[in-house]
Amino acid sequence: MPENTAAPQVLPVLFVAEPIVLPGMVVPIELDDAAQAAVQAAQSAATDGESGTLLIAPRLEDRYPSHGVIATVLQVGRIPGGEGTAAVVRGQKRAHIGAGASGPGPALWVTVTEVDETPSPESGEDVKALAAEYKKLLLAMLQRREAWQIIDYVNRITDPSALADTSGYASYLTAEQKRRLLETADVGERLRVLIAWINEHLAEVEVNDKIAEDVRAGMDKQQKEFLLRQQLAAIRKELGEGPDGEGGTDDYRARIEAADLPEKVREAALREVGKLERSNEQSPEGGWIRTWLDTVLELPWNVTTEDSADLKAAREILDADHHGLDDVKERIVEYLAVRARRARRGLAVVGGRGSGAVMVLAGPPGVGKTSLGESVARALGRKFVRVALGGVRDEAEIRGHRRTYVGALPGRIVRAIGEAGSMNPVVLLDEIDKVGSDYRGDPAAALLEVLDPAQNHTFRDHYLDLDLDLSDVVFLATANVVENIPSALLDRMELVTIDGYTEDDKVAIARDFLLPRQAERAALTDDEVGVTDAALRRIAADYTREPGVRQFERLLAKALRKAATRLAESSEPITIDEPDLVDYLGRPRFMPESAERTAVPGVATGLAVTGLGGDVLYIEAGSTGSTSPGDGSLQLTGQLGDVMKESAQIALSYVRAHAEQLGVDPAVLDRKIHVHVPAGAVPKDGPSAGVTMVTALVSMATGRQVRSDVGMTGEVTLNGRVLPIGGVKQKLLAAQRAGLTTVFIPQRNEADLDDVPAEVLEALDVRPMTDVAEIVAQALYSDDNTGHDTGDDTGDDTGDNVIDVGPVRRAS
Structure with missing residues (x-):
C-alpha cells in the first residue's frame, strides 16, 4: 500500500451519489445548495489564474467516506433546458480524507492528503502485465461495440493507473464497484479486480449474443417446422387420422395426384402446391394459391360429351324448338354429319385440334337467335352455357385478371367451361355486337384468339396462365347489326343471317309455340280459351310490324290475361276471333299508309x-x-x-x-x-x-x-x-x-x-x-292520274328484294 507523503491540504468537500469520480475523469455534476456552496468556496479560495480546487467524495448512507478525489472546477453554468446549475469538474488525484477544518462560507472544509499511486519497483513488471491484459480485454469489448474513437483514446494511454481509472466511464460497473476502485490505491489490485469484472461482463455479453442468435435461428426454424408440419399432416391424412377421418380437405397435393389433369397442368399445379407448403400460414399469398388451385381442379380438363350421331333426331329437335331458320338448322345437321363420319373413320381430331364450329347468328331482335343456342346444344347432345357480352368493356372479362390483383378471377370463357362441366359445350356469346371498349382494353380484340379455329386450341387465360383447348367448343355468337362487329373478328366466324319472319311464319309460330306457352303461364287450357288463325293473322298484320315475334307474344299474353279475367266472371269457354281483337288488344296500331x-x-x-x-x-x-x-x-x-x-x-x-x-x-x-x-x-x-x-x-x-x-x-x-x-x-x-x-x-x-x-x-x-x-x-302514274301504270309491266315476276339505306334507324 503506498504511503501518503504529500503535505495535507484544507479543501471544501462536495458529496455526490452519482457519478463516482475517479482521477482523470471529466464529468458534469448537478449542484444542489450544499454542492453549490462547495463550488463557490473553491472558486473564492483560488488565486488569480488558477481554477477552484475542491474534494469530491462519494456520499455514503452508513459511514463517512475515507477517500475522495481532488478535482478542479472547469466550468459552472445552467443546465440546458432546465432551471438548475451544473459544474464541470476534472478529477486529479486520489486523496485520503482527514479531520474537519474551518473555512470561509457555508461549505464543509476537510483536511485531505494526496495518495501516492506509484507502484513499488518490485511490483512494476506485474503491474505492466496486468495493464496489458486489461487493455486487451477493454479493447475487445470496445471493438464488439464498434466504439472506434474510444479505442484510439485507450491505445494512447500508457500509465497503468490512468488506464485503470478509465473504468469510471464504464456503464457495466455499479456505483459500489467504482467506489471500491476509488478507495483502492494499489494499481495492481485495481487492475486485478477490473480484469475479473470485465471477464464477467464479456461472458454475460456472449450469453446475450447467443440468445439473440438463437432467436434469429428460431425464426428460420419456423419455416422448417412449417414444412415438417405439412408433411406430418399429409402423413396423418394418408393414415386416415385427419380432422374429417378421411385425410382432410386441404390436401391439394393428393387431390392433384388423383385428378385427371393434362401433364403440363399437373406440373404447374404441383409447383403452386410447393409454394403453398413453403408459405407462411398468415401470408395472403396462401389464399391466392388456394383459389387458383380450386379453379384449376374444378375445370373439366379431360371431360367431354359424346355427340349425337342420329341426324334425323337432331333435325327433329331443331324443328320442334323453332319454326323456320332452315339455314342454321342445315348448318348444324351438316356439322353433325361430318363429325359422325370422321368418328366412324377414326378421324376424331383435325391436326391435333378438335373440330368445333364458330358461327355468328345475325338478325333483328325477336327472331330466336338466343334460344336457338339451347336447341343446338340439345341436338348435339352437349352441355349449354350462355355468356352475355352486352355492355362488356373490360378486356379482363374475356382473358381474366392477373393473379397479382386483389379479387382476381378467370375470364368469362374459362368460367363458362367450368359451368358447363365439359370441354366441348355449346357456348353462346350473346350480343357480340354490343361489346364496347375503353381505357380498360378492347374485349372484341381479346375474342380474336377465342374465336379463331387456328389459335383457340392454345387459349391462355391471364388468371390460369395455362393453355386451354377450346378447339372442340361450338361457339354461337348473336348480333343484331353485323356492321358493328370488328371486321377482324367477323372474319373468324361463319356468318349465318337470320332475317325476319313472314306473316305466315308468325301465325305458325304463334299457333305452335307462343300460344301454348302463354296459355300455360295464364293457367288456361285449350277447352277454356281458343284463338283463331284469322285473329293471329290480324295481329301479325295490323298490331305488330316487327321482324321477330316478341311483341306478338306480348299481345297474346295480354289477350289471354283479359280472357282469364272474364273466365273468373263466367265459366263459358272463350274463342278470340278477328272481330274481338279490339276488345282484347285495342285498336290496331298499324294500318296501310x-x-x-x-x-x-x-x-x-x-x-x-x-x-x-x-x-x-x-x-x-x-x-x-x-x-x-x-x-x-x-x-x-x-x-x-x-x-x-x-x-x-x-x-x-x-x-x-x-x-x-x-x-x-x-x-x-x-x-x-x-x-x-x-x-x-x-x-x-x-x-x-x-x-x-x-x-x-x-x-x-x-x-x-x-x-x-x-x-x-x-x-x-x-x-x-x-x-x-x-x-x-x-x-x-x-x-x-x-x-x-x-x-x-x-x-x-x-x-x-x-x-x-x-x-x-x-x-x-x-x-x-x-x-x-x-x-x-x-x-309514276300517267298524266291523267287514272292510276294506270305508264311503264312496261313486263318485269321479272320471279321476285325481288329490297336494299339497305345503310344503318337507318326508324322509330317504332
Whole structure:
C-alpha cells in the first residue's frame, strides 16, 4: 500500500451519489445548495489564474467516506433546458480524507492528503502485465461495440493507473464497484479486480449474443417446422387420422395426384402446391394459391360429351324448338354429319385440334337467335352455357385478371367451361355486337384468339396462365347489326343471317309455340280459351310490324290475361276471333299508309334496313315556290348522314341533267328544292335511297303521283345506273308487311332473291332494274292520274328484294 507523503491540504468537500469520480475523469455534476456552496468556496479560495480546487467524495448512507478525489472546477453554468446549475469538474488525484477544518462560507472544509499511486519497483513488471491484459480485454469489448474513437483514446494511454481509472466511464460497473476502485490505491489490485469484472461482463455479453442468435435461428426454424408440419399432416391424412377421418380437405397435393389433369397442368399445379407448403400460414399469398388451385381442379380438363350421331333426331329437335331458320338448322345437321363420319373413320381430331364450329347468328331482335343456342346444344347432345357480352368493356372479362390483383378471377370463357362441366359445350356469346371498349382494353380484340379455329386450341387465360383447348367448343355468337362487329373478328366466324319472319311464319309460330306457352303461364287450357288463325293473322298484320315475334307474344299474353279475367266472371269457354281483337288488344296500331302518304306528288316509298330489320322509308320532295331564277339550291332535313346527303345531291344532279328525258321542266328545278325524310328525329344514312330520291324529285317536278303500291331501293349514279345494295330479303319482308305489291331492286341483286321465302315472292312483283329512268317511268302514274301504270309491266315476276339505306334507324 503506498504511503501518503504529500503535505495535507484544507479543501471544501462536495458529496455526490452519482457519478463516482475517479482521477482523470471529466464529468458534469448537478449542484444542489450544499454542492453549490462547495463550488463557490473553491472558486473564492483560488488565486488569480488558477481554477477552484475542491474534494469530491462519494456520499455514503452508513459511514463517512475515507477517500475522495481532488478535482478542479472547469466550468459552472445552467443546465440546458432546465432551471438548475451544473459544474464541470476534472478529477486529479486520489486523496485520503482527514479531520474537519474551518473555512470561509457555508461549505464543509476537510483536511485531505494526496495518495501516492506509484507502484513499488518490485511490483512494476506485474503491474505492466496486468495493464496489458486489461487493455486487451477493454479493447475487445470496445471493438464488439464498434466504439472506434474510444479505442484510439485507450491505445494512447500508457500509465497503468490512468488506464485503470478509465473504468469510471464504464456503464457495466455499479456505483459500489467504482467506489471500491476509488478507495483502492494499489494499481495492481485495481487492475486485478477490473480484469475479473470485465471477464464477467464479456461472458454475460456472449450469453446475450447467443440468445439473440438463437432467436434469429428460431425464426428460420419456423419455416422448417412449417414444412415438417405439412408433411406430418399429409402423413396423418394418408393414415386416415385427419380432422374429417378421411385425410382432410386441404390436401391439394393428393387431390392433384388423383385428378385427371393434362401433364403440363399437373406440373404447374404441383409447383403452386410447393409454394403453398413453403408459405407462411398468415401470408395472403396462401389464399391466392388456394383459389387458383380450386379453379384449376374444378375445370373439366379431360371431360367431354359424346355427340349425337342420329341426324334425323337432331333435325327433329331443331324443328320442334323453332319454326323456320332452315339455314342454321342445315348448318348444324351438316356439322353433325361430318363429325359422325370422321368418328366412324377414326378421324376424331383435325391436326391435333378438335373440330368445333364458330358461327355468328345475325338478325333483328325477336327472331330466336338466343334460344336457338339451347336447341343446338340439345341436338348435339352437349352441355349449354350462355355468356352475355352486352355492355362488356373490360378486356379482363374475356382473358381474366392477373393473379397479382386483389379479387382476381378467370375470364368469362374459362368460367363458362367450368359451368358447363365439359370441354366441348355449346357456348353462346350473346350480343357480340354490343361489346364496347375503353381505357380498360378492347374485349372484341381479346375474342380474336377465342374465336379463331387456328389459335383457340392454345387459349391462355391471364388468371390460369395455362393453355386451354377450346378447339372442340361450338361457339354461337348473336348480333343484331353485323356492321358493328370488328371486321377482324367477323372474319373468324361463319356468318349465318337470320332475317325476319313472314306473316305466315308468325301465325305458325304463334299457333305452335307462343300460344301454348302463354296459355300455360295464364293457367288456361285449350277447352277454356281458343284463338283463331284469322285473329293471329290480324295481329301479325295490323298490331305488330316487327321482324321477330316478341311483341306478338306480348299481345297474346295480354289477350289471354283479359280472357282469364272474364273466365273468373263466367265459366263459358272463350274463342278470340278477328272481330274481338279490339276488345282484347285495342285498336290496331298499324294500318296501310302508303296510299295516304303518296297521295300528293313528290312522295316516294323506299325500303331500308335498320337494327330492327327491314322497314319502309318515305322520302318527300318539294319546292319552296320561289320565283327567283337561278336559285336551284337543295335543302335536306330529317337527320341525314353524309352518304345520304350525297345521294340527294346525286339524285338532283341526275334529274337536272336528264330533265328532258324525264319530262321535267328545267325551270322547276331552278327553284329551291327541299328534300325531307321522316321521321325527323331518327338518324338515317346509306346510299340505297338514291332511286327513291330520284323518283320523288321527278314526281315533284312533273306533278305526277307515285304509285301507292310501289316500293324501291338501290343506289343511283350520276348517269342513272342502279347499283346493288344489301338487305334485300329484309326489305322485301318489310314491303310485304306494309302492303306493297311492286318492288324495284337493282338488277345485280337478282341473285339475292334465292334467299327470299316463296310466299313473299308470290305476294310481290319484284322487278330487277338497271336504269333509274325505267323505275321512274313505271313508278309514276300517267298524266291523267287514272292510276294506270305508264311503264312496261313486263318485269321479272320471279321476285325481288329490297336494299339497305345503310344503318337507318326508324322509330317504332
